[in-house]
Amino acid sequence: MVNIRSLDPSASPLDYYGYELRRLREQAGLNQAQLGDILYCTGSLIGQIETARKVPTREFSERLDAALMTDGLFSRLVGLVLKSQLPSWFRPYVEMEQKATYLYSFEGLMVYGLLQTEGYARALMGARFENDLDGLVAARIERQRILEREHPPLLWAIMTEAVLRQEVGGRKVMRDQLAHLLAMQEREWVKIQILPFAVGAHAGSLGSFTLLRFSDDPDLVYTEDFVQGHMTVDSTAFKDGSLRYDHLRAAALSVEDSSALITRVMEEHYGDQPEPGGSELA
Numbered sequence: 001m002v003n004i005r006s007l008d009p010s011a012s013p014l015d016y017y018g019y020e021l022r023r024l025r026e027q028a029g030l031n032q033a034q035l036g037d038i039l040y041c042t043g044s045l046i047g048q049i050e051t052a053r054k055v056p057t058r059e060f061s062e063r064l065d066a067a068l069m070t071d072g073l074f075s076r077l078v079g080l081v082l083k084s085q086l087p088s089w090f091r092p093y094v095e096m097e098q099k100a101t102y103l104y105s106f107e108g109l110m111v112y113g114l115l116q117t118e119g120y121a122r123a124l125m126g127a128r129f130e131n132d133l134d135g136l137v138a139a140r141i142e143r144q145r146i147l148e149r150e151h152p153p154l155l156w157a158i159m160t161e162a163v164l165r166q167e168v169g170g171r172k173v174m175r176d177q178l179a180h181l182l183a184m185q186e187r188e189w190v191k192i193q194i195l196p197f198a199v200g201a202h203a204g205s206l207g208s209f210t211l212l213r214f215s216d217d218p219d220l221v222y223t224e225d226f227v228q229g230h231m232t233v234d235s236t237a238f239k240d241g242s243l244r245y246d247h248l249r250a251a252a253l254s255v256e257d258s259s260a261l262i263t264r265v266m267e268e269h270y271g272d273q274p275e276p277g278g279s280e281l282a
């Protein structure tokens with residue numbers, strides 16, 4: 001039994017979520033175990049979320065709305081909760097990412113965040129963060145919802161061949177991640193190119209970066225160091241980033257040849273063919 005503690009609903013989105021969950025559960029005449037049975041989870045999990053000790057997922061929130069007939073309340077709240085789990089310095093970027101019309105990303109060391117599976121994201125962030133890993137992973141997957149919108153941004157992602165061959169999270173996690181890249185490649189608004197080892201030194205050798213273009217806001221460049229990220233709308237910086245990206249796009253394999261390389265890496269390292277149509281895992 002989780003100890004009952006008072007929550008200040010104004011303290012954070014997570015506290016407000018837990019406060020409302022307890023209030024509406026009690027209003028429905030259910031204890032934690034009973035609600036857990038309805039949602040196919042434990043009463044302990046209900047208690048942890050009610051006391052802001054665990055971050056709810058979107059799936060949990062949607063089932064909760066159905067069980068308590070709350071007209072989408074928790075499905076709306078969970079977006080705020082998950083955004084609050086992001087590092088404070090990263091939140092302004094996510095807000096701009098959600099407004100972007102075009103996203104052009106170059107990654108030299110890891111799969112681009114919007115294309116990561118949950119398993120890959122967990123393994124990647126688990127190597128860096130010890131606390132609040134569940135919340136961080138859920139927040140990353142939540143960001144990917146922009147690709148499911150009726151009018152998603154055009155995403156063009158260039159990654160080095162090293163990203164494909166660096167095994168993250170074990171064989172199954174990495175195999176599923178490569179299959180997910182192939183599945184995403186089938187979407188008309190997602191383009192993935194791989195920069196092969198044979199290119200040698202290239203325009204992205206100094207680090208990863210993302211270019212964001214908007215319909216109504218100034219274009220910007222986003223970069224990260226090992227501490228935090230940096231955004232700038234400086235036109236000279238954006239012009240330089242665009243030129244670098246054009247060089248990378250020209251040096252990378254075509255979209256079709258990139259898919260062939262991803263498939264070949266899967267066969268060589270995992271002895272497995274991608275399923276027809278790919279595997280939607282994130």
